Amino acid sequence: MSAITSTRSSSTGSTAPADTPSSVRIERGDTLSGLAREHGTTVQALLDANPQIHDPDLIFAGDRLQLPGRRRR
Numbered sequence: 329m330s331a332i333t334s335t336r337s338s339s340t341g342s343t344a345p346a347d348t349p350s351s352v353r354i355e356r357g358d359t360l361s362g363l364a365r366e367h368g369t370t371v372q373a374l375l376d377a378n379p380q381i382h383d384p385d386l387i388f389a390g391d392r393l394q395l396p397g398r399r400r401r
Contacts (some may be wrong), residue, residue: 349395351392354388358387371384377393
């Protein structure tokens with residue numbers, strides 16, 4: 329997985345509280361597997377929610393990832 333990072337907001341479980349973000353900004357050092365673990369989801373669910381990702385080993389700092397099961401705000 330590539331190294332890249334996100335604004336941290338911890339949430340686990342399938343229902344998100346009102347203040348849980350619907351997306352996260354990728355930051356230097358983040359990986360899809362790390363973001364999935366941090367947000368209580370799977371890499372496959374992140375890929376399904378973000379069809380713009382063509383290579384799961386290549387994500388870019390500054391991009392935003394939609395979190396699965398969250399409404400866009």
